[in-house]
Amino acid sequence: MTNFGEHYNEELAQQEIEINKKTLREMVGAFIVLTAVWGLAFGRFPTVNAIVFSVTYAISAGFFIASVILFFKADPSDERMKCFFVTGICIISAAMNLMFSYHMVLVYVFPLIVAVQYKEKNVLWLSYALEVFLLPVSMIVGFYYGICDLNLLLQGNHTRTWYLSELADGFARIPFSKMPVVVIIVYRILPQLLILFVFVMIIQHTIGSMREDAYRIAELTYRKEVDSATRLYNKNKYEDMLANYYTMVERVAVVLWDINNLKEINDRMGHGMGDKLIETMSDAIYAQTDSRKKAYRIGGDEFVMLIENPEKQEAEQIIQNVRDKLARHREEGGLRVSSATGTAEGNGIDILKIVHDADERMYEDKKRGKESREYAMFYSE
The missing domain is CATH 3.30.70.270 (Reverse transcriptase/Diguanylate cyclase domain)
Structure with a gap:
């Protein structure tokens, strides 16, 4: 069956079109949530810098609108479309993390889950590379303008018992950090990037297994549907x-x-x-x-x-x-x-x-x- 490779590639291309549709739907859902939160920001709930969040929201909206236009105007099987969609998901996730700071740590898993759907390691690593850039930016900006994480504002990484002992006599002697960005990098960014890296390593093995399964399914489908003597459908x-x-x-x-x-x-x-x-x-x-x-x-x-x-x-x-x-x-x-x-x-x-x-x-x-x-x-x- 000399054209099995062609048949397999056609099947993957069709699957990718369907995944692009699914990713767009997921992006719509994420953007609706982001829009609702943006509206709440102007009502001072939660207490964040509405101007900074509006700028971030505008960038996310631009990518979202561009993604919708791209999907309906461009070739749905274009290889670049999945990269653009994953980038949009990462930006929307960064916007959420910027506003909610430490409360939205797990939002960065969302782009990885979206990337897994494409069954390609390069898309997964693109997602991770974007997060390596966007996670520090959103955390640092979010520290100053999002929900304040008091534990990062204070100097050191003390336990609950230490804080209680310091407050026992009613007078706090807790020093504030003079280098909050360094604290954020050491205690927040690096650990979370490490966790995401572990996720990537696990997921890439899952992708490998998924592609092998897809190959076997495509081969069985090919044998069932194609006349082996002529390469035409049966x-x-x-x-x-x-x-x-x-x-x-x-x-x-x-x-x-x-x-x-x-x-x-x-x-x-x-x-x-x-x-x-x-x-x-x-x-x-x-x-x-x-x-x-x-x-x-x-x-x-x-x-x-x-x-x-x-x-x-x-x-x-x-x-x-x-x-x-x-x-x-x-x-x-x-x-x-x-x-x-x-x-x-x-x-x-x-x-x-x-x-x-x-x-x-x-x-x-x-x-x-x-x-x-x-x-x-x-x-x-």
């Missing part, structure tokens, strides 16, 4: 797509091919020659496939291609492209192949009728015989 996949997919497509064009004289070739020259004939034909058809144009082998010598929302005369152009490729193959010393063809187009909801019409036209073409064939069938040992 009849089971064809019937499933007719019933559950193409009926929801706005416009569909159907192209059918039926190889001429395959039975006679098998009888006269053996099935090995017939297999080569099928391989030559399927290669020519496979070369025309892409995300909109999928081809299926639905019988021994019968092939079908379904085109989603076809352009004008696209089906006829595909038939001609297949003929041209077969002609070049013949000129290079390969087999000479001819086939009957039929095509029809209509609304996806009428897919069964479209297939029926294409099938009738194919058999009409086959009856006309040599009048409709551009290439005569010729075999020699």
